[in-house]
Amino acid sequence: MILSAVLAITTYGFTRSSFVQQRETAEINQAFANAKRVQNDLLANPTDVIGALEQFGSAQRLVYIGGVWTSNSKNFTQADIPTSLKTRVITDLRAANMIVDHAQNTALIVGIPLEQVNAVYFELESLRQTQDALRSVLIALLLSGAITTAVGIGLGLLVSGRTVQPLVQAAQAAKAIAQGRFDTRLETTQDRDLQALTTAFNDMVETLQMRVERDARFTSDVSHELRSPLMTLAASAQVMHSRRDELPERSQAALDLLIGDVTRFQGLVEDLLEISRFDAGAIRLINEPLVLIEFVRQAIAVSSLPRTDIVYASASEQILVQGDKRRLARVFANLIDNARIHSGGKPKIVIQLADDDPTMSHVWVIVEDDGSGLIDGEEEKIFERFSRGGSAGQRAGSEGAGLGLALAAEHVALHSGSIWAENRTDGIRGARFIVELDIFVASTVPEKSLPTTEASA
Amino acid sequence: MTIRVLTVEDDERIRASVKLALEDEGWIVDEAPTGEDAITIFQSSPADVVLIDIMLPGIDGFELCRTIRKISDVPIVMVTARIDTHDVVAGLEAGADDYLTKPFAPKELSARIRALLRRVRPSAPGHSKLVFGNLEIIPDEGKVTLDGKEVPLTKTEFRLLCELAHDPNGVFSREVLLDKVWGHGYFGDGRLVDVHIRRLRMKVEVDPAEPTHVVTVRGLGYRLQS
Numbered sequence: 001m002i003l004s005a006v007l008a009i010t011t012y013g014f015t016r017s018s019f020v021q022q023r024e025t026a027e028i029n030q031a032f033a034n035a036k037r038v039q040n041d042l043l044a045n046p047t048d049v050i051g052a053l054e055q056f057g058s059a060q061r062l063v064y065i066g067g068v069w070t071s072n073s074k075n076f077t078q079a080d081i082p083t084s085l086k087t088r089v090i091t092d093l094r095a096a097n098m099i100v101d102h103a104q105n106t107a108l109i110v111g112i113p114l115e116q117v118n119a120v121y122f123e124l125e126s127l128r129q130t131q132d133a134l135r136s137v138l139i140a141l142l143l144s145g146a147i148t149t150a151v152g153i154g155l156g157l158l159v160s161g162r163t164v165q166p167l168v169q170a171a172q173a174a175k176a177i178a179q180g181r182f183d184t185r186l187e188t189t190q191d192r193d194l195q196a197l198t199t200a201f202n203d204m205v206e207t208l209q210m211r212v213e214r215d216a217r218f219t220s221d222v223s224h225e226l227r228s229p230l231m232t233l234a235a236s237a238q239v240m241h242s243r244r245d246e247l248p249e250r251s252q253a254a255l256d257l258l259i260g261d262v263t264r265f266q267g268l269v270e271d272l273l274e275i276s277r278f279d280a281g282a283i284r285l286i287n288e289p290l291v292l293i294e295f296v297r298q299a300i301a302v303s304s305l306p307r308t309d310i311v312y313a314s315a316s317e318q319i320l321v322q323g324d325k326r327r328l329a330r331v332f333a334n335l336i337d338n339a340r341i342h343s344g345g346k347p348k349i350v351i352q353l354a355d356d357d358p359t360m361s362h363v364w365v366i367v368e369d370d371g372s373g374l375i376d377g378e379e380e381k382i383f384e385r386f387s388r389g390g391s392a393g394q395r396a397g398s399e400g401a402g403l404g405l406a407l408a409a410e411h412v413a414l415h416s417g418s419i420w421a422e423n424r425t426d427g428i429r430g431a432r433f434i435v436e437l438d439i440f441v442a443s444t445v446p447e448k449s450l451p452t453t454e455a456s457a
Numbered sequence: 458m459t460i461r462v463l464t465v466e467d468d469e470r471i472r473a474s475v476k477l478a479l480e481d482e483g484w485i486v487d488e489a490p491t492g493e494d495a496i497t498i499f500q501s502s503p504a505d506v507v508l509i510d511i512m513l514p515g516i517d518g519f520e521l522c523r524t525i526r527k528i529s530d531v532p533i534v535m536v537t538a539r540i541d542t543h544d545v546v547a548g549l550e551a552g553a554d555d556y557l558t559k560p561f562a563p564k565e566l567s568a569r570i571r572a573l574l575r576r577v578r579p580s581a582p583g584h585s586k587l588v589f590g591n592l593e594i595i596p597d598e599g600k601v602t603l604d605g606k607e608v609p610l611t612k613t614e615f616r617l618l619c620e621l622a623h624d625p626n627g628v629f630s631r632e633v634l635l636d637k638v639w640g641h642g643y644f645g646d647g648r649l650v651d652v653h654i655r656r657l658r659m660k661v662e663v664d665p666a667e668p669t670h671v672v673t674v675r676g677l678g679y680r681l682q683s
Binding site: 224227228229230231232234235236238239242266270284286288294298301302325326329 | 468470471473474475477478481538540542559560561562563564642643644646647648
């Protein structure tokens, strides 16, 4: 850029000096020729000074003869001639020229003594055209300089972009893979060096994908394999349970333990299977519009605390959400389990419109307990798999396997909702878990969720 | 009457535990490890209800279901591994009346079976025949005719039709039908209703694509009209 600027300025400098010089010489020569003609005219007719000046050409002229200034133009008077030039021509009787500013333009004044008629001749030639030409040249030069610079920058970016582009793509691909999109691949390229990198990258992703899928399949296979014996165990335990009264007391106690842990084991295996389905992306929701209040009531009825209270404003009764009712019910069952197991308190469910939601398009289902609350930094950790939170010590030995909240979070995310935990804000000790769901607008009921064919009046 | 259940399941231990649990209900339980065995047993001693695991060696559960449907209107309960696959709908399309997902508790199974074996509500005296245009229902005889010709319905299809006929022109939501026909609660699967309605239309409509009897009331449910 600097180079092109310097180049432009230098070029301009050279152009200017040679151009001006040429023009000056031409003007001076013309002035001498004109002066000669004026002198001849004056010799022929010494009284008609004006006539001599106006007979030819367009230049503005001035003659000083016998102490009188005569001009052929109002715009050129003796005042326009610098004193130094006057002295030199009139007093020293030597031809001279000078570049002056005249009427906001540059002009060349040439002074020539006309010795034969004892007069002095001045001619003013505007250099405006020259200047215009020069300005055009300057503009052209600057413009071409700017264009050169811009093109240079553009080319530079293009070239460096071509070099960097594959790196940007690779970075994006790596990010996508980190987010679990294992079908991401880099595009093949013509560049041989890059091709090697691309192939290696894609091979790596392939291996990674296979390994992750194998792990997920392993979890799924193990859980499936555990299911059948567990079902036999549970069914057999139930057969024994129906004869519980016939058993000795110690056998009854053992049977109760057996049934309790078989149930717990089954829950864990189901949770693991569900988690592995999430990991394999194999979950298909069976969505339908649900009347939220009725749904939550039904979900509570099948949870471990079926008498849990629900608090809501009557305006909320009409709220619909779109969801897979069995999976969504698991979310609330898990949150209630969590409150029951970890807080030891009686949870309460609050349903309300989301705070700070001017569009009123979200609803909150809050599961609130009066337990010991959350420890700082625990808010997010509790949603991790097999996490029992920071106060695991006091919670150890409880029945939860630590998958309940992780599963709830996955299910809520699958329903395009959010879930988070915080300590209660109403001054009472305890935690609250907020599930935020989109309010479903009935007019957007997809055709599919309705029984097909006609509606008759 | 003693209920006779045929359970088709290749896992011997599950089969045995289910048998023990159902026998506790006072029922007779026949066992079949494969579909082929099931057909033989069913033909020699017809069961009141058949329990079929979809994953079977040899002919699979869907095929077995279709085979039994050809010779009997017996209620069939499918057992699937997952609820959110096409297995459920495919099983219902193959002729199953209800389904259960593994693992299920024996109590759940016996409740489902009891619901499927429920009798149709006896008709009011003097209303032994319900007429809907060219469609006639005789609840007490379990008979349905279309244009005077008898239409073969499964027991569940018949109970569904009778529920709809119980309140002519009344609209029945899927939830209500699920409860009345299948005895399912709130978390029942609406697809059960949809598939059975479709099957019913194949039999009681002149043109199943343009139903005139079993009609849809958009957003509300179904209705039977003449």
